[in-house]
Amino acid sequence: MIEVRELTKTFDGFKALDSASITVPDGAIYGLVGPNGAGKSTLIRHLTGIYRPDSGVCLAGGEPIYENPAAKARIAAIPDDWYYFPSATIRDMMRFYRGMYPTFDEKRYEKFKDVFQLPEKAVIRRMSKGMQKQAAFWLAMCCRPDYLILDEPVDGLDPVMRRQVWSLMMGDVSEHGTTVLVSSHNLRELEDVCDHVGILHKGRVLLERSLSDLQDNIVKVQTVFQPGTVPELPRDLEILHTSCIGRVYTYIIRGNGETVGQKLAACQPVMIDILPLSLEEIFIYELGGEQYAVKDILF
Amino acid sequence: MFSLDHRDARPIYEQIRDGLRRMIVTGALAPDEKLPSVRALAMELAINPNTIQRAYAELETEGYTYSVPGKGIFAAQRQAAAPARLETLLERLTELLTELHFLEVPLEAVTARVEEVYHD
Numbered sequence: 001m002i003e004v005r006e007l008t009k010t011f012d013g014f015k016a017l018d019s020a021s022i023t024v025p026d027g028a029i030y031g032l033v034g035p036n037g038a039g040k041s042t043l044i045r046h047l048t049g050i051y052r053p054d055s056g057v058c059l060a061g062g063e064p065i066y067e068n069p070a071a072k073a074r075i076a077a078i079p080d081d082w083y084y085f086p087s088a089t090i091r092d093m094m095r096f097y098r099g100m101y102p103t104f105d106e107k108r109y110e111k112f113k114d115v116f117q118l119p120e121k122a123v124i125r126r127m128s129k130g131m132q133k134q135a136a137f138w139l140a141m142c143c144r145p146d147y148l149i150l151d152e153p154v155d156g157l158d159p160v161m162r163r164q165v166w167s168l169m170m171g172d173v174s175e176h177g178t179t180v181l182v183s184s185h186n187l188r189e190l191e192d193v194c195d196h197v198g199i200l201h202k203g204r205v206l207l208e209r210s211l212s213d214l215q216d217n218i219v220k221v222q223t224v225f226q227p228g229t230v231p232e233l234p235r236d237l238e239i240l241h242t243s244c245i246g247r248v249y250t251y252i253i254r255g256n257g258e259t260v261g262q263k264l265a266a267c268q269p270v271m272i273d274i275l276p277l278s279l280e281e282i283f284i285y286e287l288g289g290e291q292y293a294v295k296d297i298l299f
Numbered sequence: 300m301f302s303l304d305h306r307d308a309r310p311i312y313e314q315i316r317d318g319l320r321r322m323i324v325t326g327a328l329a330p331d332e333k334l335p336s337v338r339a340l341a342m343e344l345a346i347n348p349n350t351i352q353r354a355y356a357e358l359e360t361e362g363y364t365y366s367v368p369g370k371g372i373f374a375a376q377r378q379a380a381a382p383a384r385l386e387t388l389l390e391r392l393t394e395l396l397t398e399l400h401f402l403e404v405p406l407e408a409v410t411a412r413v414e415e416v417y418h419d
Contacts, residue, residue: 029347166345174338174348192311192346215310275308
């Protein structure tokens with residue numbers, strides 16, 4: 001389990017993290033999302049032992065991470081700005097990782113040659129960005145970590161390779177119970193792979209839930225009422241957003257689909273459709289409540 | 300086996316559940332045939348294993364599959380549906396019949412279709 005409690009980090013008076021707390025259960029795939037500058041990468045750098053917390057704690061398997069080689073040996077990471085030694089080849093980097101990680105799996109490294117098809121003896125720094133990222137996956141997954149921390153992991157990978165690495169990670173999760181924390185802006189993709197989601201905004205954790213909980217607790221309702229009337233909706237419904245096109249009213253309502261449907265039945269709609277929201281829509285409406293919305297700009 | 304449709308409004312676990320159920324109902328998965336393991340399906344579709352677990356759990360409560368510990372999950376024999384599932388199916392039938400009625404499809408045509416399926 002990865003636990004972050006009341007973590008605060010200040011850079012030059014700017015609070016990048018403001019008593020943020022998250023919990024990633026073992027075997028979970030946790031999606032960390034948030035607007036640009038929300039503090040996702042700062043949080044990740046604490047989890048990989050790069051930053052020292054100003055206050056609060058960062059634990060992996062109950063152990064503090066900062067300056068703790070035993071805890072860090074169980075964590076592999078792909079940061080957003082990876083580092084390879086000058087003129088190092090993938091094989092050189094493999095030797096380095098093998099020395100750092102006691103669990104490094106050399107057989108797996110050999111097997112992945114077929115998967116990634118990168119020139120093993122070429123200098124990594126001369127490869128394309130996407131190839132360098134593939135190399136990062138190759139090396140990180142051979143460490144057989146208990147915790148895999150990924151910052152914008154599939155950015156720059158082609159569609160086939162994206163699916164390939166997700167597929168490999170899903171295999172590790174179901175077979176070894178690997179815990180994955182991933183930050184990304186690609187919510188469409190996160191929806192497929194994550195089972196837990198945390199939304200970070202201005203250094204604080206806005207909400208943290210399991211994805212099924214999140215999706216079962218907010219619905220989109222499209223409804224048509226009797227001609228000429230717009231009945232008053234039950235007062236106990238928490239409506240986040242209303243829009244209307246012609247006679248069709250669309251509401252975003254907090255609550256379970258069934259209970260919302262039962263309550264709205266009192267208004268005797270002619271037609272009613274209750275749809276689940278995509279993660280992207282949830283993100284937009286949750287942040288909309290925090291005054292972070294797409295602004296209408298007129299030119 | 301089957302693919303996910305990202306334009307579909309249904310959540311992914313429902314798509315998997317419905318897809319597998321259809322395969323069982325149509326006989327694409329024969330009774331007592333083994334379903335793919337959670338891991339295999341998670342890797343094939345590149346989605347979270349827990350999502351697949353959830354779909355499998357629902358199929359089992361609905362009575363379409365049964366699991367043998369240590370062996371895997373198998374398609375069940377034809378049998379009585381769970382009451383909740385029966386309710387949804389009948390509701391869907393009403394919906395379809397309402398539309399057929401609206402389109403003035405004669406009752407005979409509908410009953411003929413019903414008999415065709417039931418005597419199969």
